[in-house]
Amino acid sequence: MAGIEEEPVSLAEAPVRSLSMIEAINDALDIMLERDPDVILLGEDIGYFGGVFRATAGLQQKHGKTRVFDTPISEGGIIGVAVGMGAYGLRPVPEIQFADYIYPGLDQLISEAARLRYRSAGEFIAPMTVRSPFGGGIFGGQTHSQSPEALFTHVSGLKTVVPSTPHDAKGLLISAIEDNDPVIFFEPKRIYNGPFDGYYDKPTKPWKGHPGARVPEGYYSIPLGKAHTVRSGSAMTVLAYGTMVHVAEAVCRDKGVDAEIIDLRTLVPLDIEAVENSVEKTGRCLVVHEATRTSGFGAELAALVQERCFYHLEAPVERVTGFDTPYPHSLEWAYFPGPIRIGEAIDRLMEA
Amino acid sequence: MTKGEDRKNRPGLSLHVPEPKFRPGDKVDFTHLAIPEAGDQPRPDESCAASETFPLCTDLVRVLDDEGKACGPWDPRLSPDRVRAILRDMALVRAFDERMYRGQRQGKTSFYMKSTGEEATSVAAAHALASDDMVFPSYRQQGVLIARGYPLIEMVNQIYSNRGDKLKGRQLPIMYSSRDHSFFSISGNLATQLPQAVGWAMASAIRHDSRIAATWIGEGSTAEGDFHSALTFATVYNAPVVFNIVNNQWAISSFSGFAGAERTTFAARAIGYGVAGLRVDGNDPLAVYAAQRWAADRARSNAGPTLIEFFTYRAEGHSTSDDPSAYRSAQEREEWPLGDPIMRLKNHLIALGEWTEEQHAEMDRELAERVKAATKEAEENGILGHGLHHPFHTMFEDVFEKLPWNLEEQSEQAIRERNIKWPE
Ligand SMILES: Cc1ncc(C[n+]2csc(CCOP(=O)(O)OP(=O)(O)O)c2C)c(N)n1
Ligand SMILES: [Mg+2]
Numbered sequence: 001m002a003g004i005e006e007e008p009v010s011l012a013e014a015p016v017r018s019l020s021m022i023e024a025i026n027d028a029l030d031i032m033l034e035r036d037p038d039v040i041l042l043g044e045d046i047g048y049f050g051g052v053f054r055a056t057a058g059l060q061q062k063h064g065k066t067r068v069f070d071t072p073i074s075e076g077g078i079i080g081v082a083v084g085m086g087a088y089g090l091r092p093v094p095e096i097q098f099a100d101y102i103y104p105g106l107d108q109l110i111s112e113a114a115r116l117r118y119r120s121a122g123e124f125i126a127p128m129t130v131r132s133p134f135g136g137g138i139f140g141g142q143t144h145s146q147s148p149e150a151l152f153t154h155v156s157g158l159k160t161v162v163p164s165t166p167h168d169a170k171g172l173l174i175s176a177i178e179d180n181d182p183v184i185f186f187e188p189k190r191i192y193n194g195p196f197d198g199y200y201d202k203p204t205k206p207w208k209g210h211p212g213a214r215v216p217e218g219y220y221s222i223p224l225g226k227a228h229t230v231r232s233g234s235a236m237t238v239l240a241y242g243t244m245v246h247v248a249e250a251v252c253r254d255k256g257v258d259a260e261i262i263d264l265r266t267l268v269p270l271d272i273e274a275v276e277n278s279v280e281k282t283g284r285c286l287v288v289h290e291a292t293r294t295s296g297f298g299a300e301l302a303a304l305v306q307e308r309c310f311y312h313l314e315a316p317v318e319r320v321t322g323f324d325t326p327y328p329h330s331l332e333w334a335y336f337p338g339p340i341r342i343g344e345a346i347d348r349l350m351e352a
Numbered sequence: 353m354t355k356g357e358d359r360k361n362r363p364g365l366s367l368h369v370p371e372p373k374f375r376p377g378d379k380v381d382f383t384h385l386a387i388p389e390a391g392d393q394p395r396p397d398e399s400c401a402a403s404e405t406f407p408l409c410t411d412l413v414r415v416l417d418d419e420g421k422a423c424g425p426w427d428p429r430l431s432p433d434r435v436r437a438i439l440r441d442m443a444l445v446r447a448f449d450e451r452m453y454r455g456q457r458q459g460k461t462s463f464y465m466k467s468t469g470e471e472a473t474s475v476a477a478a479h480a481l482a483s484d485d486m487v488f489p490s491y492r493q494q495g496v497l498i499a500r501g502y503p504l505i506e507m508v509n510q511i512y513s514n515r516g517d518k519l520k521g522r523q524l525p526i527m528y529s530s531r532d533h534s535f536f537s538i539s540g541n542l543a544t545q546l547p548q549a550v551g552w553a554m555a556s557a558i559r560h561d562s563r564i565a566a567t568w569i570g571e572g573s574t575a576e577g578d579f580h581s582a583l584t585f586a587t588v589y590n591a592p593v594v595f596n597i598v599n600n601q602w603a604i605s606s607f608s609g610f611a612g613a614e615r616t617t618f619a620a621r622a623i624g625y626g627v628a629g630l631r632v633d634g635n636d637p638l639a640v641y642a643a644q645r646w647a648a649d650r651a652r653s654n655a656g657p658t659l660i661e662f663f664t665y666r667a668e669g670h671s672t673s674d675d676p677s678a679y680r681s682a683q684e685r686e687e688w689p690l691g692d693p694i695m696r697l698k699n700h701l702i703a704l705g706e707w708t709e710e711q712h713a714e715m716d717r718e719l720a721e722r723v724k725a726a727t728k729e730a731e732e733n734g735i736l737g738h739g740l741h742h743p744f745h746t747m748f749e750d751v752f753e754k755l756p757w758n759l760e761e762q763s764e765q766a767i768r769e770r771n772i773k774w775p776e
Contacts, residue, residue, distance in 0.1 A: 040558065066558045072588055077547050077581030084488075084551025084565070087536060090558070092551075104577070111541040112548065118750045120529040120537035121519045125753075156751050180753045225756070269756040 014216035020207045022192045024166035024215050025055050025131075028173040029093065031219050033063045036091060039177060041068040042078060043095030043131075052097060053133055053192060075101055079108035079130065083116065086126040093177055099134035099186060100146045113182040114157030129176040129183045134162075135243055135290050136327050137190035137200065137336060145327035147242075147291035152184045153267045153300065159183040159224060160267040164191070164245040165212025168265060171222030179224060188242035196243055197250035198338045227271035229278070233260040236284035236349055239275060239301050241265065244288045244337070251342045257350070259286075267297055272304065279305050283314040284349045290337060293321040315352030318345040370609030372680065380683035387689050390414035390636070391424025398650040402628045405658075409619035409629040412663060415638040420699035428480075428642040432706040438479050438637055439697045439707075440715060441499045442471040446694060447719040448494070448504065451727060452511055456525075456672045460735040461511050463525045467492045469667030469685075472637040472693035473598050474568070475499045480644035481566055481594075486556075488536045488549035488567035491526055492598065496568075500533045504723060508730035513741065516733030520742045520749075534563075542573040546582030546595065553593040553651070554585070564592040564651040566644075571618055571661075572603020575611045583625040583659070592651035594644065595627075595659040598634065600666035605679040622659035634662030635690040637697045663690065744770055 019027065032039045041056055047070040050057030060068040071078050075096055082092040096102045102109075113126040136145030152160045159181055163169035169187065176183040190196050194206045207213035230245060235258040240248045245263045252259040260278050264271065279285050285305050287298040302317040320337045328335055374380050393413045396404050415426050422429075430438075449466040456464040467474065474495025481487070487496050497507065509516035511525040519529060529537035536552075539545060549567035556563050569579065574597060586593050597618045601608050611618075622629025628650060632643040640662060647658035665688040669676045701707030734740025748755060748763040755763075 040555075072581075072584050074581045074584060076577055077550075077585050080544065080547025080578060080581055081551030081554060081585055084548035084553070085555040086551075087548065088486075088552045088555035088559075090555045107541060108544060108547070108578075112539060112544050115539075116537060117753070119519065119523050119527070119539075120531075121522065122750050123529050123531040124537050159752070269752075270758075272757055 014218050014220070016214045016216050018208045018213045019166045019215040020193050020213070021163070021166045021169050021187070022053055022055055024170040025173060025187065026057060026059070027215065028170040029056060029059060030062070032093075032174060032177045033059060033067055035219065038089065038091040039067070040085060040090050040092045041095065042071050042082070042092060044071055044073055044097050046070060046095050051095065053189065055095065055131070075103070075105035076108055079105035079113065082128045083108060083112050083126045086113075086128050087116070087124045091127050091177060093129045093131060096130060096132040098144050099132045099148055100143045102130070102132055102148065106151070109152075109158065109182070110155050114155050117181070118157060125180055126182050127180045129173070129179070129185050131173070131185045131187060133189035133192070134186040135188045135190055136332060137196060137243065139329065139332055140327070141329040142326040145332070147186075147289065147322070149184075149186055149267060150291060150295060150297045153297055157182070159269065160186070161224060161265065162186045162188065162242040162267065163265065164188070164242050164263050165210070166207055166215050167212050168222060168228065170215055171220050172224065172265060174219065175221040175224050178221065183224070186242070190243045191246065195246045198247035198336075198342075199250070200333050200336070200338075222265070224266045225269035225271055226265065227274040228263045228265055229274070230261040230263050231259070233258040234282055235259055236286060236346070237262060237275075237278040237282045238286045238288060239264060240288040241267065242290070244290055247338065248288050248342060251339045251346065254339070255343060255346060257346055259346070272308070275301070275305065276308055279309040280312045283312050285309075285313070285317045286320065286345055286349055287317060288320045288337065288342060290322050292324045293319065294324050296321055315349050318349050320345045370607070370614055372607035372609065374681040374684060376677055376679065376681055378681045378683070380681050380687040382687050382689045385689055388412050388414065390417040391427075393424065393426060395425035395646070398646055399653060399655040400628070402626050402656065403623065405628045405630060406623050409623060409631055410617055412631050412633050413639050413643055414633040414636050415642060416636045416696050416700055420696065420703040422638055422700065426639060426642040428638055428645060430638070430641065432701070432704065434479065435697065435701055436707065438476050438641070439694065439701060440719075441475045441479075441495065442637065442694050442697065443715060444719050444722070445471045445475060445495045445498050447716070447723050448498065448507070451720075451723045452508070453672065455511070455727065460731070461513065461525050462736055463672055464511065465491055465526050465671045466668045467494060469688075469692060470598060470600055470634065470664050471495050472640045473596065473634045473662040473664055476637040476640035477566070477596060477644040480641045481648055482563065484534050485563050485648065486534045486536065486549070486552050486565045488545035488552070488565060489538055490542070490545065490568050490570055490573070490598075491538055492570070493568050494526065494528075497528060497530065497533060497535055500535065502530055502533050502535070504726035505730050508727050509733055512730055512733070512735045514730065514734035514736070515740045515742055516730065517742070520746045543569055543576035543578040545569070546578050547585060549593050550582050550585045550591045553591040554589050557589070557592055562652065564594065564648060566594040566596065566648070568596045568598055570603060571597055571599035571601070571608050571613065572606060572611050574618060574621070583621070583627060586657040587625045587627050590654070590656050592654065593657045594647040594651055595657065596644070597659065597661045598664060599661050600664050602666045602670070602676075602680065604670045604674060605676075617661060619659060619661035628656065628658040629661070630658065631661045631663060633690055634664030635693045635696060637693050638700070665690070
């Protein structure tokens with residue numbers, strides 16, 4: 001299997017189309033099934049039907065029933081057999097239908113997939129990419145809305161990726177599949193079909209026309225562990241990922257704040273250099289995520305910024321997050337860390 | 353009708369909490385275990401429907417009778433050379449277990465687990481598999497490694513967690529891994545190996561390979577959810593896998609009743625999944641071999657998975673950290689009606705005129721010497737806690753394929769602490 005660095009690809013020459021995130025993910029899976037006979041997709045309803053969000057639509061028809069297939073409703077079983085397939089030499093890409101249902105598979109992920117390379121001193125590895133739609137904003141109630149990324153970033157041996165655009169989703173997913181370590185690939189389902197600026201009462205826009213929706217045809221990869229500067233600025237640094245990149249961007253635009261917005265793209269491994277460089281330049285830092293607050297990934301980011309950039313800071317690091325409650329159904333938008341919560345934090349940062 | 357009124361007239365419920373038949377000091381009588389005659393069990397064709405094996409799930413497949421004669425349709429008719437090889441491997445496992453147990457008591461390592469009395473369930477089973485069939489063991493299948501010729505010194509290095517340990521001192525003693533011997537890395541988390549074995553077997557089938565997977569689990573661990581996931585996936589995809597349940601009656605201090613043994617056999621669970629099931633005398637090496645071979649042939653010919661229950665007895669404590677006299681009667685071991693697998697196979701060979709007491713004693717002496725030599729050699733690489741471990745940096749390797757910045761920083765810290773503690 002070619003490593004990501006070994007194969008530079010010139011995107012300049014590839015024809016570019018406008019794709020939604022779900023189409024970009026489907027495209028990445030299709031390309032990887034084509035390129036690498038070791039790649040296998042498995043999960044609930046992903047085969048004949050093509051997945052409840054259509055991420056695998058058409059792939060079983062194209063690549064056959066032993067490459068793309070449905071599984072029993074058993075997340076522990078799905079991850080468990082994927083560990084065994086990885087040990088055999090395959091490169092499984094299991095789908096967990098919703099991140100909220102990944103918990104029955106946690107033991108196989110934490111105790112097995114994440115530890116296998118270490119405990120066997122490299123004899124056996126579990127090169128799997130667990131794809132799972134995550135996050136709220138679709139009236140999914142508490143069981144179709146969670147953002148459990150911090151449970152995984154806390155585990156040594158797992159990588160955690162969250163894309164924010166169709167372009168990134170495709171390139172990052174390809175890198176994740178090629179990676180020899182287990183990767184948790186969380187897909188923000190709120191932005192599967194269009195970017196979201198946090199104003200839920202305004203009509204939703206499709207991806208078409210958004211610069212992040214310009215997806216080159218064919219194979220390309222975006223290395224894991226490289227953040228993306230969405231926009232440069234000097235007043236403050238905003239660290240975000242997934243849906244919240246778009247919300248933060250809209251708030252900064254509307255408030256006219258000259259913020260530098262960093263889309264982390266990969267939480268583990270983290271692009272610490274990008275974080276340090278930006279905070280040292282701006283002296284102020286806002287961390288935004290949709291997940292619950294206490295022990296969230298924002299706590300890790302705030303601690304890192306404080307440890308490494310303390311003497312550049314002109315204000316305490318601010319965190320904007322979901323509340324420490326289950327994701328409520330009717331009060332979804334009261335829970336969501338939207339423009340008001342972000343706006344207040346920006347004001348506090350600028351006044352300090 | 354008011355709810356409360358209605359309830360008053362109903363009988364009160366009672367909770368059943370299982371209790372083993374014998375506790376410390378109790379006189380042990382195993383006559384309630386109906387042990388059928390050796391040779392009486394029918395042997396269906398390997399390609400039969402799973403449901404046809406149902407009678408065998410409550411029976412007990414036995415080959416060796418009390419006189420040491422092999423009888424009935426399950427007799428695998430092995431050559432005397434093969435039988436001697438199985439005997440020898442079992443005796444080596446026992447000699448190794450004895451020595452390592454003492455090594456732990458002498459402070460050379462932290463922990464050890466014996467498989468005394470259960471040697472046949474791993475050794476004879478390993479002889480029935482192809483050497484490149486992938487095994488997903490639990491922690492009590494050192495017999496598989498030994499039967500596959502894994503060097504004893506590597507086992508001791510791992511147990512001593514020394515600088516010769518191929519696993520770099522990362523795993524608890526006896527949690528071996530050897531890709532070259534198609535022996536999967538052992539996990540401390542019970543039952544996780546079952547769905548993994550199924551996944552490996554599925555991969556082998558996807559690839560039109562000819563190798564199958566075999567996995568072992570203790571009867572207590574069958575209560576885990578992974579057992580159900582594994583059987584479900586195995587039957588759904590007709591995976592070429594053999595599940596071996598080692599029913600040694602005990603899970604640390606909990607008897608098999610806490611995994612449901614009061615109501616049914618472990619083999620019988622196979623039928624509900626549409627998987628073939630066999631209940632086998634686990635102290636009868638020829639029966640173990642025959643059953644494993646039947647299941648392996650079935651899997652290899654795409655006829656489906658098999659669940660085998662080996663009925664046996666854990667003759668010693670759970671591990672070096674356990675004292676079984678606190679929860680079970682010491683008489684159980686002596687009264688166990690299925691005897692000892694090594695003695696039974698030895699008597700069989702002697703009855704055949706293919707072995708003598710003198711040869712056996714000589715073999716035992718030679719194996720004890722071999723084990724001793726291996727431990728001596730391994731001790732040169734260090735014993736646990738005596739400084740001869742792998743370099744500090746190795747603690748940070750293999751978490752990921754490449755070392756990320758945070759682990760690099762943490763490794764510098766660990767090395768700095770070492771230099772402060774032990775300046776050059
Ligand atoms: C998931 C998990 N739970 C609990 C334990 C602790 N534990 C280790 S061995 C054991 C008993 C297992 O008994 P059994 O499955 O019958 O296997 P045996 O020891 O008899 O071979 C327990 C409870 C563990 N290692 N993993
Ligand atoms: Mg047991």
